[in-house]
Amino acid sequence: MWSRRRVLWVGLAGPVIMVSAPATARIATDAAVQHITWLASRALATLRQPNQDLAKREAVFGKLLRQGFDISFIGRFVLGPYWRRASREEQSDYLELFGDFLVKTYARRLGGYAGERFAVVGAHEAGKQDVVVETRIQRPGGPAFSAAWRVRQIGAHPRIIDVSVEGVSMAVTQRQEFGAVVNRTGMAGLLNLLRARTQRLSAVSG
Amino acid sequence: MAYPPFPTARRLVSGAALAAAAMLLGLALAAPARADLAAGWQAYQAGEFAAAMREWRPLAEAGDARAQFNLGVLYDEGRGVAIDRSEALKWWRKAAAQGHRRAQHNIALLLIAEDSADPARTAEAVEWLKRAAAAGFARSQYTLGKMVEAGLGLAADPVRAAQLIAAAARAGFFRAQYNMGKLARDGRGVPQDEAQAAAWFAKAAQQGYAKAQSHYGSRLATGTGVARDPVQALKWMILAAAQGHGEAAENRAALARTMSPESVAEAERLADAFRAVVIDVDSQ
Numbered sequence: 001m002w003s004r005r006r007v008l009w010v011g012l013a014g015p016v017i018m019v020s021a022p023a024t025a026r027i028a029t030d031a032a033v034q035h036i037t038w039l040a041s042r043a044l045a046t047l048r049q050p051n052q053d054l055a056k057r058e059a060v061f062g063k064l065l066r067q068g069f070d071i072s073f074i075g076r077f078v079l080g081p082y083w084r085r086a087s088r089e090e091q092s093d094y095l096e097l098f099g100d101f102l103v104k105t106y107a108r109r110l111g112g113y114a115g116e117r118f119a120v121v122g123a124h125e126a127g128k129q130d131v132v133v134e135t136r137i138q139r140p141g142g143p144a145f146s147a148a149w150r151v152r153q154i155g156a157h158p159r160i161i162d163v164s165v166e167g168v169s170m171a172v173t174q175r176q177e178f179g180a181v182v183n184r185t186g187m188a189g190l191l192n193l194l195r196a197r198t199q200r201l202s203a204v205s206g
Numbered sequence: 207m208a209y210p211p212f213p214t215a216r217r218l219v220s221g222a223a224l225a226a227a228a229m230l231l232g233l234a235l236a237a238p239a240r241a242d243l244a245a246g247w248q249a250y251q252a253g254e255f256a257a258a259m260r261e262w263r264p265l266a267e268a269g270d271a272r273a274q275f276n277l278g279v280l281y282d283e284g285r286g287v288a289i290d291r292s293e294a295l296k297w298w299r300k301a302a303a304q305g306h307r308r309a310q311h312n313i314a315l316l317l318i319a320e321d322s323a324d325p326a327r328t329a330e331a332v333e334w335l336k337r338a339a340a341a342g343f344a345r346s347q348y349t350l351g352k353m354v355e356a357g358l359g360l361a362a363d364p365v366r367a368a369q370l371i372a373a374a375a376r377a378g379f380f381r382a383q384y385n386m387g388k389l390a391r392d393g394r395g396v397p398q399d400e401a402q403a404a405a406w407f408a409k410a411a412q413q414g415y416a417k418a419q420s421h422y423g424s425r426l427a428t429g430t431g432v433a434r435d436p437v438q439a440l441k442w443m444i445l446a447a448a449q450g451h452g453e454a455a456e457n458r459a460a461l462a463r464t465m466s467p468e469s470v471a472e473a474e475r476l477a478d479a480f481r482a483v484v485i486d487v488d489s490q
Binding site: 047048053054063066067072089092096108113114141142143181184185186188189191192193195196197199200201202203204205206 | 243244247250251252253254255256258272275276279280282283284288308311312314315316318319323345349352353355356357358388417449450452453488
């Protein structure tokens with residue numbers, strides 16, 4: 001009996017095809033759109049909280065956004081064959097840092113800051129199970145931020161399993177990059193890279 | 207915002223008004239620099255990043271290291287401006303040259319983050335981490351310690367790694383405390399000591415760190431390095447599971463099955479009453 005987390009890798013001469021079993025019905029477009037708009041509304045609600053410092057507000061939203069992704073699913077795809085070779089603790093450290101990386105990179109595309117306006121601009125089916133929800137943030141005095149969120153029903157919940165910006169898939173890009181890093185400097189090198197990407201310090205009051 | 211009609215505005219431009227404006231301008235010029243940093247900070251907190259930049263830029267250009275650091279952050283994070291990592295580095299280097307430890311730390315991390323394959327950049331990153339670590343900056347001590355542990359950018363040295371991580375752990379950095387727990391558990395760079403391991407996990411757990419809460423909970427459940435206490439164990443597992451820690455959720459279910467309903471309820475009460483106490487190592 002296949003658990004939902006078992007992933008079958010099929011290596012071909014072409015790109016790797018990712019198949020997860022058992023086959024689930026495609027998520028309804030409405031449900032996928034709702035998942036994303038709900039996250040954007042939570043961004044708005046948490047980031048505009050007065051009387052709480054910015055770092056705290058962003059941490060609150062970050063925790064929520066993590067739950068909107070299936071970090072384990074994306075993380076294991078991105079790490080590819082190196083996942084199985086990693087120790088349990090390396091896997092745990094990696095998923096924590098990878099989750100931080102996802103939040104830090106993509107939270108801004110859900111808006112919530114002063115003067116920003118979030119909108120869903122499209123939604124379409126993708127592959128056998130997924131819906132891609134296209135969004136845009138209008139920002140005062142700056143270019144718009146777009147994103148395409150790939151959403152799948154995983155167990156009882158919709159989850160984001162990839163994000164594309166200007167047609168470039170995060171999962172595919174990171175899979176290539178992380179593979180090269182692990183090849184060169186091992187899991188420790190990858191974890192160091194992820195720490196460097198997610199743990200730079202923010203502004204000071206004095 | 208309503209503007210007064212033009213004729214009324216013209217009447218306000220009088221000699222007295224001009225004198226008052228000159229006086230106010232004089233006061234503004236004489237005002238301490240801190241006021242502008244604070245004004246930028248207020249704007250930053252409100253998410254008005256372009257306004258924050260307007261406040262901080264003149265201070266940064268005048269040589270204020272804190273403003274230089276903050277300007278670098280805006281460029282690094284793309285707040286109020288498009289992301290520009292070379293501008294970030296430029297401003298951070300100015301602050302770092304004045305001994306600003308956060309800037310030194312961020313330079314190191316950015317160099318590693320951008321191109322971890324370049325040995326020259328890794329070497330420069332290590333130098334900045336060494337400087338900030340020597341100046342007692344806990345985060346840099348930790349980052350450097352992890353690199354020394356793995357032999358990244360400098361020779362692997364478990365004892366030196368443990369010394370660096372321990373320094374950061376003693377300063378209160380939760381990640382370093384968690385790592386000290388693992389080092390003590392495994393006897394890497396320090397003598398193997400389960401009681402020390404448990405004590406370090408406990409410290410990081412108190413700060414709300416889910417992985418440490420899970421580790422500490424497991425130790426309390428099995429009595430490893432700490433007296434067996436199923437109620438406390440379950441409390442920590444509940445807290446870790448609530449933060450999304452999968453293994454803690456499994457352990458929680460398994461442990462709860464062995465306990466009386468009253469004990470489970472007690473653990474839930476304790477978890478509910480828990481408030482993480484986070485130590486701020488960055489301002490030290």
